[in-house]
Amino acid sequence: MKQIIKSLLIVLLVVAVSLAQGFKVKASGEKTFNFEDKKGRNQASFFSTTPLEDITGVSNAVKGKITFNVADIKTLKGSISIPVSSLKTGIELRDEHMKSKNWMDAESYPDVTFLIKNVSDIKIEADNKMQIKATGDFTAHGVTKEIVVPVTLIYLDESEQTSQRAPGDLLGVQTTFKIVLSDYDVENMIVGQKVADDIEINVNIVGSSAM
């Protein structure tokens, strides 16, 4: 009887391991990636388009951490945030307006944050590359909404090439998604005229497991 239970447990373990979808890389176990790059090479940008004006804004002050078991991406948890004060649109006066109480209110709500709660729709494209749908809480202007964003992840084991950027293993994260400003109580009169209600957000970041 004991042997049967033992065999069943082994089978269950093998099934669980084979069902787990993760990276097939040299690294193993749980890894935490830090996305704070002191050289400002990680970037998040937004794009607004209206018939009157196109506005692009960027931040190179992305911060946050993601943790997951390399062999099972469903264990992924973490958050990424951007200080509102770091956003630049190329016009200083416009930046001041954007951070003011009428817009993003950087003083009261200093960060825009995405807290990852779970991962689904995993599509493995290569041993070190996969596309996932990350479900999480997106917080902006003090309002939190659950959203689902498509994310591309690329894992690189530490090598001479990766050390040019940062020590440790590297995780490349790329995502593009849209948010609706009015969902986050940003309802300035100018929204819809010079600033679109639908804002496209683009995130290009690389995290290191050794930072």
Add this chain to the structure above:
Amino acid sequence: MNSKQKYVIVLAVILIAVAAILWLTSGGEILSKDGIWVEKPMTELDKVLGQQPQLEFKEQFTLGLLPHTAVFVGLVVFISAIFFYVFKSKKQRRLNEANN
């Protein structure tokens, strides 16, 4: 309309046409811009990591309809109207003097 007034109108039309051509060749933007966002060259490692080109701000004036082109066209129309009136007034004055 005398010949001077015709010259004023022709000159105004030429100036407005030049402004319109300059505006259209600058991209036909509604608002003037002090700079543009350009894509930074990517490293091989960035490409391997699936990154997209990052943006950096480059100072470069782009002529827009507002305010520069509109202000210029407005000034041309305003000054032309003044000259048109002045020349018309001189002719009128001469006619009045002749009648007297």
